[in-house]
Amino acid sequence: MLSKFEITLKDSENDINRNMGSLFHGALMEMVSRDYGDYLHENHLKPFSQSIFKRDDEFKWIVNCLDRESSEIFNDILMNRLDKVEIKNKNKTFEVISKNMQTITYKNLIDSTYFSDSAKIFKVNFLSPTSFKIDEKYTLFPNIEAIYKNLIRKFDSFSTEFSIYDEDMLESLIDNTEIIGYNLRSTVYHLESIKIPSYIGNICIKIHGTQQMAQIVKLLLTFAEYSGTGIKTALGMGAVKTDEVRKIARK
DSSP states (O other): OEEEEEEEEEOTTOOOOGGGHHHHHHHHHHHSOHHHHHHHHHOSSOSEEEEEEEETTEEEEEEEEOSHHHHHHHIIIIIIIOSEEEEGGGTEEEEEEEEEEEEEOHHHHHHHHTTSOOOSEEEEEEEEEEOOEETTEEOSSOOHHHHHHHHHHHHHHHOSSOOOOOHHHHHHHHHTEEEEEEEEEEEEEEETTEEEEEEEEEEEEEEOSOHHHHHHHHHHHHHHHHHOOSSOGGGTOOOEEEEEOSOOOOO
16 A cells, blocks of 8 residues: 655744755654664665655645555554654744645556556656665766666565566666656755755656556656655655656647
């Protein structure tokens, strides 16, 4: 099961910014049980992603869960018990204005993407600073191979009934995906005393292969809206929103 929690926060003094993702992660970890906190700390691949950003003059805290256990635990915390978020490092408390939760099963996700019609062009929006670490260096431009591998690994780790990985299929996806446009800027993500080089903005990709390939990409990119992509997605990085592009505007 996949879950998306959207928490709207009151920020009268305009204190919240997207670099506070790690602080909100800390606040979230203070609300889970010690046993579950230890489990999350011990596992490199986290069953959730979260980010903080401004939308329509409101600040949103988005928490996404990738399995049933995290969905149930965070549902109790965020929907049943949360009325304010305390950021102790900044001595700040933010009131919760509204809360919303959406869920979807992996089967329904697959039915609505892989088993449905798909465009062959997608606009991938990187909503929070995004980066991968390749050969010990942070990336400043999206790498299609890294994105696909990252999403497939997460999908196969948390989907208990379905798996995607196939070496030949992955190579075909990489070979038949082209970045045909982009609007990106480099930035840094502040993680305590560390500044992580990253990028934010969007890319437009085109699938040159079969309709089935496009449907697999649609599945992966829709899943990315829950999992995030790249490094530190549990700490506020790598939030993604994808749009299918049916027509290309011509000048």
